[in-house]
Amino acid sequence: MNAAGEADHIVMLRDTMRRFIDKEMPRELAQKWDKENVFPRDVHDKLVELGLTGLTVAEEYGGSGRDITATIMVIEELCSRSMAVGCAYIQSTCYAGLNISEVASEEQRRTLLPRVASEGLMVAYGFSEPDVGADLASVRTTAVREGDELVINGNKRFCSGAKISEYIYALVRTGPVEEKYRNLSLVLIPPDSEGIEMTAQDTMGLKGGGTFDISFDDVRVPVSNVVGGEEGLGQGWSKLVGPGLDIEKIEVAAMALGIARGAVNDAWNYAQERVQFGKPICTIQSVRHMLADVKTKFEACRLMTYNAAALIDANQPAAADTSMAKLFVCDTARDIVLTCQQIMGAYGYVRDFDMQRYVRDVLVMPILGGSSAIQRNNIANLLKLPR
Known part of the structure; x- marks a missing residue:
């Protein structure tokens, strides 16, 4: 265990990830992926070769066994350099690996989980709709059974990664809206x-x-594509709000943590290199205080994220802890990044520097995976605060 309290296997894996990022994800390529809005599948494939998409897959299905702390660490490291790679990794290990492991049928597990581990199979979430956000149970997209098929009609919104995924993991209505x-x-x-x-x-x-x-216009899929098999028809809500929801909250926290770390590292180095009035700007008290603040806030974010992951790995109740981590880390990471941008001044605003990308990416973190307002409601309810 190192000074940060990380287990030996996490220390070794983090070292591996940082070497991987330096070699396969240099800054100039990360900038190119962002500018051109492209997904580097070759980099994703190399993560698969390292066995990293198997971190959420049990050994019997070809993975290395579920290790949430290790998965969260990989997400943090990848997102400190590129969301193009980090988001795709989440679509494989978490959206596919975790969900299929927890709520799919045994036949679906045996068919799909080996592909997650050995191919990096990805799924995209199809939950939100033009008029449906936080209130997911009000979805209007329908699936009507005709024999051995479902006929799907409706619309989904904010389906990130849909074109690079094997499946859209969609929430649909298969019965009367009244229930x-x-x-x-x-x-x-x-x-x-x-x-x-x-x-x-x-x-x-x-x-x-x-x-x-x-948009879905009479899209036909086999009934066997229902998550959980035919028995999963009408059971989507219980599968959606199961244990995987706690992990999803800290997935987003880990994304925000990675972005914040990239920003803090860049601002920290810039302040030592940038000279004004004959001295590095890190000697100016106001800059020193901003740097001290972002370092302190980052450490608090790190502790909250990995504490929540450790609770999940230990099979301990974690719903309140994951909501608190998601709320605090995402809101605080946004503040960290904006402070780091101030430290870099005008250079934090131009495309040639990564800081502007950190700003653009971090602004959505308090919204993804359940907004900060939703998390506050969750925390109050989970801690049994009287209404």
Whole structure:
């Protein structure tokens, strides 16, 4: 265990990740992926070769066994350099690996999990709709059974990574809308299915895999594509809000943590190199105080994120802790990055420096995976604060 309290295998894996990033994800390539909004599949494939997409897959399905702390660490490291790689890794290990492990049928596990571990198979979430955000149980996209098929109609919004994924992991309504929580199903929909139309959204950040609006017009998939198999019909809500939800919250916290670390490192180095009035600007008290503040806030974020991950790995109750980590880390990371941009002055605003990318990427973190307002509600409710 090192001074940061990390287990030996996490220390070794973090060292491996940093060597990998230096070699396979240099700054100039990360800038190119962001500018051109492209996904570097060759880098994703190299992560697969290292066995890193198997960190959420049990050994019996070809993985290395579930290790949430290690998965979170890999997300942090990747996102400190490139969201184009980091987001795709999450789509494989978490959206695919964790969900399929926890709520899919045994046949689906045996078919799909080996592909997560050995191929880096990815899925994209198809939850939000034009008029549905936090209230996911109000989705209007429908799936009507016809024999051994489901016929899907409706629209989804903010489907990040849909074009680079094997499936859209979609929440659909498979029964009367009046029974809001009882007639929902999760369905694996291939994005190249006939009747699917995708429209790219021009987002401020999170470049790489792309974010899409998706329309379904009589899209047909086998009933066997229902998550959980045929028995999963109408059980989508219980599968959606299961244990994987706690992990999703700290996935986003780890993304924010990685972005913040990249910003702190760049500002820290810049302040020692930038000379004004004959001295490095790190000698100016106001700059020193800003640097001290971001370092302190970053350490608090790190501790909260990895504490929540450790609770999950130990099979301890973690719902409140993951909500608190998601809330605090994402909001604080935003503040950290904006302070780091101030330290770099005008250079933090131009495209030639990574700081502007950190700013664009971090601004969405308090929104992803359940907004900060939702997390505050969760925390109050989980800690049984009287209404």
